[in-house]
Amino acid sequence: MTTAREVAYDVISAVRTSDAYANLLLPREIVRAGLTPGDAALATELTYGTLRRMGTYDAIIASAAGRPAVEIDPPVLDALRLGAHQVLATRVPAHAAVNETVELARQAAGRKITGFANAVMRRITERDEAAWLTRVEGKARSDDERLSIRFAHPVWVIRALRRALAAEDRADELHDLLAADNAAPQVTMTALPGLAEIPADAVRTTQSPIGFRLGGGDPERTVTASAGRIRVQDEGSQLAALALSRALPVRDGERWLDLCAAPGGKTAVLAAEAHANGAVLEANELSPARARLVRQSVAGVPGEVPVSEEDGRSRAGKGRYDRILVDAPCTGLGALRRRPESRWRKTPSDVPELSALQAELLAAAVEALAPGGIVAYVTCSPHLAETAGVVAEVERQFEGRIAQLDARAVVASVSVSPIDLPAQTDGSGRAQLWPHRHGTDAMSITLLQRT
Template identity: 50%
Template sequence: MPAEERRPRKQPAGNAAGNSRRKAGGAGRKSAPRRQQTEREPRQAKNLPRRIAWEVLLDVETKDSYANLLLPAKLARTHMEPQDAAFTTELTYGALRQQEFYDAIIARAANRPIDSIDAEPLAGMRLGAHQILSMRVPDHAALSETVAVIKTNAPKTAGFVNAVLRRISEVDRAEWLRRVTDGATAVGEQAIEYSHPEWIVRAMTQALKGHGRQASELQALLEADNAAAKVSVSALPGLVDRSELPGAPTEFSPIGVTLETAVPKNVDAVATGRARVQDEGSALVALALAQVEAPAGNWADLCAGPGGKAAVLAAIAKQQGGALDAFDSSEHRVELVRSSTQALDNVTTRVQDARDATGPYAKVLVDVPCSGLGALRRRPEARYRRRPEDINALAGLQRELLRAALDACAPGGVVAYSTCSSHYAETVLVVDDVLRKTDVEILDAPAVLAEVTGTDAEGFASVTRGAGRYAQLWPHVHNTDGMFLALMRKAN
C-alpha cells in the first residue's frame, strides 16, 4: 500500500441513513464513460487499490453488480501484493457496508440530496468518507489520492468531490453520527448507525425473538453484519485434508480453514478444485445432511448454484460409493456448479427447475433462494436492494421447493431445508406450513450440528417441534453467515 498509509484497523460498526437506490446520474442521467486504461499506468500504479475500489463501487451502483464477484476477479487480474489486496478489499467492502451512513453525511456536506449526485463522484465520496471516518488513513492521503482517481475518470467533478471530502474531514465520526441521527426514532437511529434499512432492523429483532434469543442481541448482530468476514475455505473430503491448506482451522467446521490471503485462487488446492471458498456456515449445512443416516441411494442438491454445498456433498457421497445430482434452473449457475465440482467425477448437473425433479433420492438438500439477510457481511449491497415485499414473494417459492424436495425424497430418506437468512418468514414459518400437511419426522438439527462440530447443541438451537428442533446460525454468535437448517425424515 502507499507509503503514507498504515494498515486499516478493524472496521467499526457501520452506519446508514435511509434506503435509497439510484442509478448513475440520478433520474435519467447516464454514467459518464470511463477512460480505458492499462492496469498499471505510471500515475495510477501507486493508486491502484483506490481505482479498483472506485470501479467496483460504481458498477455495484449503476449495474446492480455484486462486489463479491467483481472484486476477486479484479484482484486476480492485477496480481497485487497481499497487503495491497487487503487494503483494496477493506476500501470496497467497508464503503459498501456503511454506505447509507456515509450517504447521510455526504448529503449534509454537499447540501444536496444523494439522488441528485452523479454516480462517479458519489462513488468517490463514499470511498473517501470511509477512509476519513473509519480507517487509519491520514486525511491528506484520503483526500488527495481519492480525488486523483476522480480527476482521471470523471475530471469535471473532481473539485466537487474535493470540497465535500474536505467538509467531511472537518469533524470526527462521533460528531457526524450525532448530527445525522438528531431527531430520528430509536429504530431510525439504529438504521443510521449500523447501515441497515429500518425494515431490516425490525425484521432482525423479530427473528431473534422468534428463534428463541434475546432482542438485546440486536446491536451485536448489526455490528457483526458490518464486520469484515474472513476468507474461509473448505477442504473437500477425500481430495485434500485441511491440514494441507494454509491458514488456521475454523472453529466449527472440521473441513474448514481461514485464509489470510485476499486472493484464494493463489492457493493450489483452490485453483485445482480440491478446496472451495465457502463460508463455514454453508459447509456445516452440507456436513449435517451428510451426517444423518439414510437408506442407500444417490443424493440431490435441488438449488445447487453456485456449487459450494454440492461440492462438499458430492465429495462425501463419493467416499461412500454414491453420486450427486445437482439441479439449477439457470445455465450460468449450473456452469458455476460444474466449476465447483471439477475435481469430482460423481456429479451430474441438470439445468432444470427443481420443482420438476424426480427421485427417489436418499438425501435431498434444498437451499432455497432467499433474501440473503444472513450474508450481509459478504454481500453488503443486498441490504440496499431488498424490500419487505420480497419476503412474501420468496416465501411462496420456498414452500414449493420444499414440497418438491419431499416428493423427490425416498421413503426413509432425509431432506435438509436451508436458507441464508434468519428472517422468521423464510425459515420457521415456511417449514411449519409445509410440514403441517406432510408425514415427516422433524430431526434434531442442533444435535446433528453438535456431532459435526464437537460443540454444544444449544448454541445452534432455534424452535422445538415435537422431538425435533430447527437450527439457526448467527454472525454475532458463530462468526458465520446466518444459516437456517431444518432436517426431516420422510415416512416409510
Template identity: 45%
Template sequence: MGPRPPDRGAGVRMSDRRKRAKREPANDRPNVNPRRVAFDAIRAVTADNAYANLVLPRMLAETDNTGRDAGLATELTYGTLRSLGTLEAILTAASGRDMRELQQDLVDALCLGAYQLLYMRIPPHAAVATTVSLVKAAVSPRVSGLANAVLRKVAAKDLDEWAESLATGDRLADLSLRYAHPQWISTEFEAVLGPDELPAALAADNVAPPVHLCAKPGRITKGDLSRETRGGVHGQWSPYAVYLPSGDPGRVKSVATGLAHVQDEGSQLVAAALAEAPLEGPDRSWVDLCAGPGGKTALLGAIAAQRDAVIDAVEIQQHRAELVAKAAKGLPVTVHIGDGREFGEDGSADRVLVDAPCSGLGALRRRPEARWRKERGDVDGLVPLQRELLAAGLRLARTGGIVAYATCSPVIAETEEVVAAVLKAGGAELVRPQWLTGRVPDAERGDFAQLWPHRHGADAMFLALLRKTGNR
C-alpha cells in the first residue's frame, strides 16, 4: 500500500482517534523518563482529546522532570504532535501499512520515534533503541519487533529524502507534507500570502515561540519588567512587550502579582490599536464583547485607567469570565456573563473590541495539536457568529465610535469577507489601523492589518477598524 498524503492523516480528527483507542492510566510506570512522559502526553491528546499545553506541565510536575529532562519531554511532545500528519505518511511508506489499521498507542510510539529520527539530533541507534524499549513497556512486547523494523526503515532516509520520495508533483500537497500542515490550511494561507512566501509561513508554524509578557501600563514599565526577568528582551513592536528568554512566567513576580501578564505581542498590538485609534467626542465607555480569557481586556483596562475610562467585558462562558475577572483585577473593568450579541444599549459605547471566536490558525505554533483537529468546515461554521458579533459591536457603538474586529486567523472567509458583509448593511466605514501599520513593517493588508509569525514573530492576528457613521 502506498503512502497516504498528510491530509488523510489530518482527516482523522482527534475525536475520531479517541473512538479507536482510550488511553490506559499511567499508574505504576516502570520508568518515568522524559520519553515516557512525552508518550503519555501524546496519548492524552490523541486518545482523550486533551490539550498538550495543559497536560504536559502537570505530568512534568508529577514526575519531577525538570531542566534538560523537561526540555526534552517538551520538545518530543510538541514536535511529534505538530508533525503527526507527515510522520504518519512516512511511517505508512516505511511499513507498507495504513496507520489506521494499527492500534493507536503503537502509532503514537512510532511517531515519537520517527520524530527523533527525522527532526532531532539524536543518534539513530539511540532513537530506535529507546523507542523499542518504550513500546515493550508501554504498548506490548509482541509488537516491539514491528516497531524496530519500521523505525530502522525510517532511519534509512532523512526528512528531505523522505519528502522527495513521497512527492506527488502537486506543489501544495508536497509543501504540506514537508512542513506538516493539512493541505487545506496551506491553501488558505497561500490565498493571502501568495506562493512565494508560503513556505516561510508554514516553516514558522513549526518553531516554538518565546513567551511574550505584557507590562500593564501604569503598573510597570517594560524596562522594569525586562530587568526583573534577568535577560528579558524588549518586544520589537508593542510598547508593552517583553520576550521572556526562558523559565516559567508564573515565577516572574510581576506576573504573579498582576503587574504584567502573558500575552502574545500580536494581541497586545491589536488591543492597543483600538485604544489609540483617533476618536472625536467622549471617550469614556469601552466594551470588550468577547473578553475571555482576558489578556486584551487586561491591557485595555490598564490603558483605560490612565484615561478615566471604564470597560464592560462580556464573556458567555462562566469559567472564562472568571479568568477575565482575575486578569483585570484592580482595573476599571466590569465583567458580565452573557452573549455579546445581546449585550448593552444601542449607541452606548465609544470603543468596542470584537475579538471574535475563530479557527485560531494564526496561533498554530503555540498549539501543537491544533492543526490536526481543524477542518475547513469549522471555519464555515464560525462565520455567521463572527458576522453577528461584529454587527452587535457596531450596534453598541455611538455615532463616531470605533469598533475593532480581530481574529487570530488570516483566513479570508473569517476576516475580509466578514467585514465586507457587515459593511454592506451600511452605517459604518473602514478606518486604516495606522497606529499599528505605521510601527510594524509589512503589516498592511489593504485597509486592514495582518501580522505573521514569519514576518513579525507574532501570532497571525488580523485587525479591522470601523467607525460608526449612522444608525444600523
C-alpha cells in the first residue's frame, strides 16, 4: 500500500526528474494509490508545501549537512526536503518524520545513505523553523538573498515583484505578497452568469459578483452536478473576464474572440456573458490538446462556440471583432500559490521571449478590432516587462489609433465591494490584482479601445 508520504515523494521526484507539473500529476497519483480523503489532503499539503518552500529547506539542509545542497545525491535531497517540511511546518511528530525520511532515502539510494540521512534529520529537529531561519539568513550576502531564503522565492522573482508593487507605490507590501505566495489558495468557484445560481449555503466572494466558496463538501461534485455551469475558477480570472464583457454595454450581435483560450475558464464566463447579451463568441487555442479543454469548458453554455487551433498572431486577423480577450502565455509569476514548483523552474531569460510573443499577440488583436472595439490584455504575471512594457510597446505601434480605458474603474464597477486598486505611477489605466491584497492570483488587466 502506498502512503501519503510516498505519493508526495514520488511527485516531488517526478517534478525534478521529468519536469512534471505537481498540480496535474498529484491528483492522478492520489487516485492510483487509492488514498483516503484525509491521506489525499496530507499528500497534497506535503507535496505543495515542500515544493513551494524548497529554497528555504535547501538552505537549512545544507547547514545541517555541512555541505551545499547541490552536493547531496538528488533522490536523497528530495527525501530530506520532504522531511524538513514535515518537521518544520507540519504537526507530523518529529520521530515519525525522521524515520520515514530515512526509509525513503534508503529506498532511493541504498543502506549506505541511512546514517547520513538520519544525522541530517536529527540535526534539523534540534531547532524550530524560526531558529533555523535566523541561522541560515545570517549567511545571506544581501537583503534580497535574505528574503529569498526566508520566503523561498528566487532573488530575480523577488526583484520583479518589488518593482511591480513599486509601480503602484506599494513596495512596502512585498513581505505580505511573498508570504501569500506560500499559502494554499482557497478554492473559489464561479456560477456562470445567467446559467447557474450560487448555492444558497455558499459564501459569496466579496469582489467577483459571480464567485463563491463552498462552506464544505467536494467542489468537483458541485461542478459535475451543474453540468459545467458551475466551475472552479480564481476570483481574479472571473474579474478579468467580466472586465472585458462589462467594460461597455453590449450591442446586439457583437462578435467576440478569446484568442489564447485554454483551458477555457475565462472562455466559459465570456460565453455565458455573450449568450445573455446577444453577442457571439469564438475561441482559439494554439495547442490542439488544450483546445479540447476549451470545448469542454463551454459545453454547458447554450449555443455554439467554435474553437480554432491556430497561432493567435495569424488567427486574430481572420475576423473583425468588437471584443477580444488576449489572456497571453506568460511566466505565471502571479500564480505561484497554485503551481508550487514553477518559481524554481522559470528563469529571467523566459521574460524577453514571452514578452515579445505577448506584444505580437496583442498587436494582432488590436489590428483585428472593429472601430470602437476593445481588447483586454491579461496576464497572470505582474512582471512589468509582461504587463506595462508590452502595453507601452503596442501603444507606440498603434499611436493615435488606440486609447487605453480605465481598467481600474471598470474592475471597481464590476466588484461587489470597494476594491483597493491604486493608480499606476506610469499614469496608465492598468488594474493589478494581488494574492495578499485581493486573495486572487496576481492578474494584470489592461483595456485598449480602437478609436
